[in-house]
Amino acid sequence: FILSTELDALCKYKEDLSRSGVRMVVTDTVVHDISEQYTYRYIGYVEENEMVFKLYEILDVYTEKERRIRLSANEKFQQALELFYQDDFYLARNVFTDVLKECPEDGLAKWYMFACEYHLNHPEIEHSYGLFDGNINWQ
Numbered sequence: 412f413i414l415s416t417e418l419d420a421l422c423k424y425k426e427d428l429s430r431s432g433v434r435m436v437v438t439d440t441v442v443h444d445i446s447e448q449y450t451y452r453y454i455g456y457v458e459e460n461e462m463v464f465k466l467y468e469i470l471d472v473y474t475e476k477e478r479r480i481r482l483s484a485n486e487k488f489q490q491a492l493e494l495f496y497q498d499d500f501y502l503a504r505n506v507f508t509d510v511l512k513e514c515p516e517d518g519l520a521k522w523y524m525f526a527c528e529y530h531l532n533h534p535e536i537e538h539s540y541g542l543f544d545g546n547i548n549w550q
Contacts, residue, residue: 420459427543431518434472439465450478452485454519455492455542466542468519477516484513488520496540500527522547 417438428436433454442451442465450470457464470478491506504527510520522543529547530538 417464420462421457421464423459424457424543427522431522432516433468433519435469437467437469439467442467450482452481452488453492455523456540457543458541477514480514481517484510484517484520487513488517491520491523495523495527498530498538500530503527504531 417440421438436454437445437451451467452470454466454468456466470481473481487506487510491503491510494500494503494506504524507520507524507527510517511524514520519542526547530536
């Protein structure tokens with residue numbers, strides 16, 4: 412769920428989100444209105460036209476088993492994100508790998524793991540922290 416004013420800016424991420432297995436995403440402008448009704452996790456942000464959109468994955472759309480697995484791995488996922496944002500790509504990659512061991516279907520953790528590898532292998536390139544930014548081949 413996104414606001415209509417966000418639709419044009421975020422439309423280009425639809426395919427990547429779908430390929431990563433995400434079924435439902437809300438932006439930070441929406442999550443505050445629904446936060447008591449749904450279970451969600453922060454998955455990163457995207458930048459479009461000098462605007463930043465924080466994205467949250469709604470977990471209630473998954474089966475109960477899959478929702479529980481993602482919830483149990485969420486603390487590690489958030490820790491790995493913080494490490495990623497702090498340029499500690501080595502540790503972030505290791506923690507994202509742990510997330511994938513718990514939840515192999517987590518395509519977002521897979522993307523971030525490959526992003527960490529990319530940044531470790533290309534230290535000369537300016538780092539991008541936005542979700543699906545850069546030339547990361549993760550499929």
